[in-house]
Amino acid sequence: MKRGEALLGCAGAAGAFAVCETLSRTGLVPSADLPPASEVLARAVELGGQAAFLDGVAATLQAWAGGLGLACALAVPLGLLLGSVPAANTAARVLIEFLRPVPSVALIPLVSLLLGSGTATTVTLVTYAAVWPILFNTVYGMGETDPVAKDTLRAFGFGRFAVVLRVALPSAAPFIAAGIRISAATALILAVATEILAGFGEGLGIFVAQAGTATDGTRDVLAGVVWAGLLGLVINSLLVGAERRLFPWTPDHRARRA
Amino acid sequence: MTAHMLHIDHLGHRYGVGPPVLADIQLTVPDGQLVTLVGPSGCGKSTLLRCVAGLTRPAEGRVTLDGEPVDRVPDRLGVVFQDYSRSLFPWLTVRDNVSLPLRRQGLGRARRHEEAALMLEQVGLAGTGKQHPWQLSGGMQQRVALARALAARPALLLMDEPFGALDAQTREDLEDLLLRLHREGGLTVLFVTHDIDESVYVGDRVVVLAPGPGHVRADLPVELPPVRDQIATRALPEFTELRAEVGRAVRPAGTATP
Numbered sequence A: 001m002k003r004g005e006a007l008l009g010c011a012g013a014a015g016a017f018a019v020c021e022t023l024s025r026t027g028l029v030p031s032a033d034l035p036p037a038s039e040v041l042a043r044a045v046e047l048g049g050q051a052a053f054l055d056g057v058a059a060t061l062q063a064w065a066g067g068l069g070l071a072c073a074l075a076v077p078l079g080l081l082l083g084s085v086p087a088a089n090t091a092a093r094v095l096i097e098f099l100r101p102v103p104s105v106a107l108i109p110l111v112s113l114l115l116g117s118g119t120a121t122t123v124t125l126v127t128y129a130a131v132w133p134i135l136f137n138t139v140y141g142m143g144e145t146d147p148v149a150k151d152t153l154r155a156f157g158f159g160r161f162a163v164v165l166r167v168a169l170p171s172a173a174p175f176i177a178a179g180i181r182i183s184a185a186t187a188l189i190l191a192v193a194t195e196i197l198a199g200f201g202e203g204l205g206i207f208v209a210q211a212g213t214a215t216d217g218t219r220d221v222l223a224g225v226v227w228a229g230l231l232g233l234v235i236n237s238l239l240v241g242a243e244r245r246l247f248p249w250t251p252d253h254r255a256r257r258a
Numbered sequence B: 001m002t003a004h005m006l007h008i009d010h011l012g013h014r015y016g017v018g019p020p021v022l023a024d025i026q027l028t029v030p031d032g033q034l035v036t037l038v039g040p041s042g043c044g045k046s047t048l049l050r051c052v053a054g055l056t057r058p059a060e061g062r063v064t065l066d067g068e069p070v071d072r073v074p075d076r077l078g079v080v081f082q083d084y085s086r087s088l089f090p091w092l093t094v095r096d097n098v099s100l101p102l103r104r105q106g107l108g109r110a111r112r113h114e115e116a117a118l119m120l121e122q123v124g125l126a127g128t129g130k131q132h133p134w135q136l137s138g139g140m141q142q143r144v145a146l147a148r149a150l151a152a153r154p155a156l157l158l159m160d161e162p163f164g165a166l167d168a169q170t171r172e173d174l175e176d177l178l179l180r181l182h183r184e185g186g187l188t189v190l191f192v193t194h195d196i197d198e199s200v201y202v203g204d205r206v207v208v209l210a211p212g213p214g215h216v217r218a219d220l221p222v223e224l225p226p227v228r229d230q231i232a233t234r235a236l237p238e239f240t241e242l243r244a245e246v247g248r249a250v251r252p253a254g255t256a257t258p
């Protein structure tokens, strides 16, 4: 991000902050419904010092990472297969088009029923939600492989399998990484949402759910939401940074350097 | 008796149900000869080269290399395409690009790097091994592609308009580099170009391919001294005469575009 963009981003956040603060302080919105932004922020900082809360965040992140990792392990090889064997792609198309529109959040009750309300449920749902962007981006990226690059490798005597591993996979890698970044955000939503609906155990979503039932818990709910947003922001910037470092040859990133 | 390494026998091709692209191509190339294949764009030069490389299976006729029919990509083949930026792998360093073909020969890492360094030195790029192709100029990238094509010590080098995308000065430098490597290495080369001057300057023999469907219209020996010079050779009367003859074959009287 360029300096100017960063400044504008900060200005936008500060503006939203000021609006919330004013709405609450002037009594336009009852402060029980919307506590002043400064109080929410102070509470969020305070939570950062509490071991129990941090343990919950760690539990959520663990389920998030486990689900995302599992999704990568499933979706990338499957994407390579579908992207390189047209018959497999055709065979899988109907099933995928059927499963894809099912909102993962709608599966929370079903999976909870089957697996109970624990880490297994969260990881399963996170995995399910995270598989799709990675899978589609892998298949799409494989389709974008330059035929000249493939011919080059073939002309040096490499077979089909080597072409997939040495050309199609690396040239699809930037697409796969973008898919993982999209999945990472969805996975975080699913991790927190599953916890909120499950309602007990340990996690950021549990904290939010329990605060929601407490009298005067709005401030805690919002502080929990601030934490969720912050996690999403940090994860996204880390992944964007990693993409820029790993794939410096993509036109996008090259233009940035110049 | 000279060995006839490459033999193209009654070769014809069409893509699917399209019109014939090549018809009854007959061509024999002795060991160590540098044959230039010249003709207007779309006359089937690349198709012919792909058939020789085993990348495209001809609809009719056959290609034999050292007496062996080409029904897959032959061993000991080097290929240079026009589009170096698409043919070099941007995710690999220059060194790894050059040493890639050597993987097929089961050479260890250290040996591959040694060979790559040697080839890079040959093409005047010593010390660039750790850079990435996209950090180099177009001329340097095509030198890398040439080093890669020669790394596995091919018996046959196929080049498809390799210098077509380069500026005049760089192109002349690379023509001279190719001539030097050819003289020193004694390899057999099939060099496709649409540039009449280049076909005469580089070739031991010029084969003119005419369109509709592609067929051999002329097959002319180049009687110029083997060691050539961009200025002196091009000024020789033999050069101008042959260039005119190739020009007439490429563009017979009456078909010249205004």
Ligand SMILES: Nc1ncnc2c1ncn2[C@@H]1O[C@H](COP(=O)(O)OP(=O)(O)O)[C@@H](O)[C@H]1O
Residues within 6 Å of the ligand: B015, B018, B021, B039, B040, B041, B042, B043, B044, B045, B046, B047, B048
């Ligand atoms: N993969 C392909 N599918 C269908 N037609 C093709 C394909 N490749 C080339 N052609 C056609 O074959 C003809 C010869 O093409 P090509 O061999 O590339 O000619 P050149 O290299 O001399 O310009 C052209 O008319 C081109 O449109």
Ligand SMILES: [Mg+2]
Residues within 6 Å of the ligand: B045, B046, B047, B160, B161
């Ligand atoms: Mg061509």
